[in-house]
Amino acid sequence: MNTTLAPSADRSNSPQLAGSGAFLAAGVLAVTPDGATKSPGTLYGGSFLAGATLGFVQIHDKSAAMAPGDVPMVPSIPIAANGYASFDFGVFGLGFVNGCKIALSSTAASYTAVAGADTQAHARFMSSPGAK
Numbered sequence: 001m002n003t004t005l006a007p008s009a010d011r012s013n014s015p016q017l018a019g020s021g022a023f024l025a026a027g028v029l030a031v032t033p034d035g036a037t038k039s040p041g042t043l044y045g046g047s048f049l050a051g052a053t054l055g056f057v058q059i060h061d062k063s064a065a066m067a068p069g070d071v072p073m074v075p076s077i078p079i080a081a082n083g084y085a086s087f088d089f090g091v092f093g094l095g096f097v098n099g100c101k102i103a104l105s106s107t108a109a110s111y112t113a114v115a116g117a118d119t120q121a122h123a124r125f126m127s128s129p130g131a132k
Helices: none
Strands: 016-019 028-030 041-049 055-061 077-079 084-088 094-096 100-105 120-127
Touching: 041 100, 055 084, 077 084, 100 120
Parallel strands: none
Antiparallel strands: 016 120, 028 100, 041 084, 041 094, 041 120, 055 077, 055 100
């Protein structure tokens, strides 16, 4: 089960907030719901709070569910157990063509799932006009 962010009906210009409470077992914040056809948009920033699980925070441009070996679009952010990481892409943000997934991985170069049940994440994402 993934935490998802659905764009507002009027697709207003204010960024939407995606977040998770007790994060999910797969350690993935699906800013774009799994299986969405395409959900282009802009990621402005976010934060990640790890529990006992250490690893790497990864940001992916994809609409499908995460799969082992997926390569992040920007360098991974190392995060210690019980650590905090945040990222900010400024006023112009980071553009996504397909969709946005933020994941906790045990490896930096590609996605390797880890248990992240005690992890939380939040993101500021705005869907592009006309996104389906």
